[in-house]
């Protein structure tokens with residue numbers, strides 16, 4: 001299959017490109033490299049040494065003989081070039097990762113809120129409009145997030161996208177299926193909630209074939225393909241804005257920094273290993289909806305954990321100390337989370353569990369590259385409101401926080 005991978009230079013995008021190229025698909029990356037520029041803005045770098053995208057593609061060709069094409073284009077700003085590119089490539093599938101994906105970055109300042117909304121909403125809408133206009137009949141697979149549902153405890157499992165409701169009408173109760181109500185907890189999550197409505201409209205109005213993957217927090221670094229050469233290594237974000245909770249615990253343990261739990265640590269989140277994430281995308285590609293179908297929604301996660309339990313687990317493996325800090329986020333201090341993921345299990349997903357993979361991540365990745373970590377960038381600095389910002393003023397080692405922007 002000819003596959004366009006938008007955002008293919010990113011943390012989930014790059015191993016997906018390798019995975020699909022290794023299976024014989026023709027892979028075309030589109031990326032504006034904004035994520036690399038954000039590293040420069042924040043004064044951070046990936047824990048793992050990342051080569052340029054062109055160099056990564058060259059190494060892949062050397063190792064496998066397969067070509068991965070790269071195209072530099074801003075999906076949110078260059079509509080006409082995008083349309084032309086789609087007409088030239090005529091992809092049979094499009095995988096859309098190309099959004100600003102960090103909740104803390106989206107809440108940093110008003111400028112970051114505006115950037116995140118402009119970038120993410122325009123990227124998704126430009127793509128949908130260009131797919132209709134260019135007349136390509138590609139299956140669109142989008143990476144959404146479990147966070148669109150919010151993290152309030154309703155007690156019932158979160159279904160895969162849709163909810164059956166009964167509405168009282170003058171003629172009596174009527175059954176209806178609706179999109180599961182969103183309750184975004186950050187500007188970033190809000191843009192993913194808006195994406196859902198855009199998808200619903202274009203599937204219904206233009207018959208676009210769309211799959212939306214509501215993904216949990218991705219952890220881990222390596223996949224079978226990124227292991228094939230040192231220069232194919234995946235990126236690993238550890239800083240307070242882009243680092244995700246479990247990967248941050250791993251590097252904190254590796255450098256003798258306290259494991260930072262925000263608030264009570266009673267927040268329950270959904271997780272998935274990077275190897276399973278790329279496998280799920282492959283499975284979703286093979287299970288495309290037909291024209292005229294509703295948007296297909298999967299919950300792309302394999303396990304749920306409370307943040308403080310994760311910290312204890314990593315502390316148990318490594319001897320690290322756990323520290324409780326004021327929470328920069330505005331969120332429920334404790335929540336339960338039960339999630340249905342039956343569709344991927346039915347398609348044959350065999351999950352990598354935390355219990356199997358954690359220790360090798362600490363040793364093979366976090367400890368190996370620990371010398372590249374800037375301790376002053378580890379603490380989380382972006383607060384959800386000005387009132388909260390006043391309380392989040394020091395790192396776990398008692399030093400004042402440094403925010404760069």
Ligand SMILES: NC(=O)c1ccc[n+]([C@@H]2O[C@H](COP(=O)([O-])OP(=O)(O)OC[C@H]3O[C@@H](n4cnc5c(N)ncnc54)[C@H](O)[C@@H]3O)[C@@H](O)[C@H]2O)c1
Pocket residue numbers: 006007008009010011012013030031032033034035036073074075076077096097098099100101119123143144145146215216217218219244
């Ligand atoms: N990493 C996670 O834990 C996680 C969890 C749930 C959902 N997701 C979703 O998966 C997708 C990929 O996440 P990731 O962790 O790989 O993020 P990432 O930031 O590493 O990668 C995103 C890529 O998209 C590119 N990009 C952003 N805006 C663009 C634009 N306007 N034009 C062209 N390229 C653009 C960036 O340069 C980057 O290479 C995101 O949409 C994210 O919301 C990620």
